[in-house]
Amino acid sequence: MRCTVIGGAGFVGRRLADTLRRAGHEVWVPARGDRALFSRDLGHVFYCAGLTADYAARPYDTVAAHVTLLADVLRANRYEHLVYLSSTRLYDSSQLPEGDEAAALSLQPANPRALYDFSKGLGENLCLTVADGRTAVARLSCVFDWEAGSPGFLSEWLVRAASERAFRLDSDAGYVRDYIHLDDVVLALETISTRRAGGIFNVASGENVSNGQLAEVFRNAGWDINLSRSSPVQRAAVCSTSALRALGVTPRDVQSMVATYLETIRPWN
Known part of the structure; x- marks a missing residue:
């Protein structure tokens, strides 16, 4: 092609x-x-x-x-x-x-x-x-990734996690994104x-996940993550993914992916 x-x-x-x-x-x-x-x-x-x-x-x-x-x-x-x-x-x-x-x-x-x-x-x-x-x-x-230089909020977490075990993030636990x-x-x-x-x-994945939920995934894997604010979980539109799935594409769950990645980079394993 x-x-x-x-x-x-x-x-x-x-x-x-x-x-x-x-x-x-x-x-x-x-x-x-x-x-x-x-x-x-x-x-x-x-x-x-x-x-x-x-x-x-x-x-x-x-x-x-x-x-x-x-x-x-x-x-x-x-x-x-x-x-x-x-x-x-x-x-x-x-x-x-x-x-x-x-x-x-x-x-x-x-x-x-x-x-x-x-x-x-x-x-x-x-x-x-x-x-x-x-x-x-x-x-x-x-869109997120864990390669160095990847843009975006979650990407920043993942890149930092490769070299830092504890960090504070200037964000709200109730903020959600797909x-x-x-x-x-x-x-x-x-x-x-x-x-x-x-x-x-x-x-899209079709699921909204809050910063608080993501922080909990990091904590369960052994990282010390602190968020500067903790408001109620934000209400936001959930993206329909039926058209994408009809093509045979099923994006993976972000929380599972993050947990699996963190398990591979834990220096104290």
């Missing part, structure tokens, strides 16, 4: 490109600004370009990455299938009990945070309305592309 990974230097894109190469696929990771993106045969495209942590400080770059470049790729029309990486953060303002792919989103233009939501939503709209059924949207939940391991994300993206699936897929 000929593959193009746009944003292949990032957290998800780098692992995805490496996995595709090991599977024997032909993989091209274009450099930023490479105009060949609009003239060569791209094959199966994985659109991983985007900003997350720094979107508020770089609003124009955010729109360019989430919408403008995507529009140019779609307009050039030199791909077989395209998977656009979006986010389950789009459900955060919905106030609904379930994050369902078919549900209407609730967005507030005056909210500074909405820049991220609107830009991802517009990227989704382009894929689903102008691409003649050759695209899919993958809404990723909170976590999915990076390798499960890569499997989901590859499956969506290989199947040439269309529509929206929540790439």
Whole structure:
């Protein structure tokens, strides 16, 4: 399979490109600004370009990455299938009990945070309305890994655990998120592309886990974890994963994965 990974230097894109190469696929990771993106045969495209942590400080770059470049790729029309990486953060303002792919989103233009939501939503709209059924949207939940340099709150815990037995975290025990391991994300993206699936897929575990629950997993494994605040468990939409599971992809449980990993790195075993 000929593959193009746009944003292949990032957290998800780098692992995805490496996995595709090991599977024997032909993989091209274009450099930023490479105009060949609009003239060569791209094959199966994985659109991983985007900003997350720094979107508020770089609003124009955010729109360019989430919408403008995507529009140019779609307009050039030199791909077989395209998977656009979006986010389950789009459900955060919905106030609904379930994050369902078919549900209407609730967005507030005056909210500074909405820049991220609107830009991802517009990227989704382009894929689903102008691409003649050759695209899919993958809404990723909170992706984690334990390799050094992995971004994200849980990733930070796991990286620190390799060298520290006790640490204090400036966070709330009641804060919840849906976590999915990076390798499960890569499997989901590859499956969506290989199947040439269309529509929206929540790439998530389907379970919300609180910081307090995660801290307890660490404590049971022998680590001393302290959280700075302890509010009641937050209410948040639970991501539906029925569409992803229908493709044969079942993400692993985060608490079990963390417990297993901690068991492998315990220096006092």
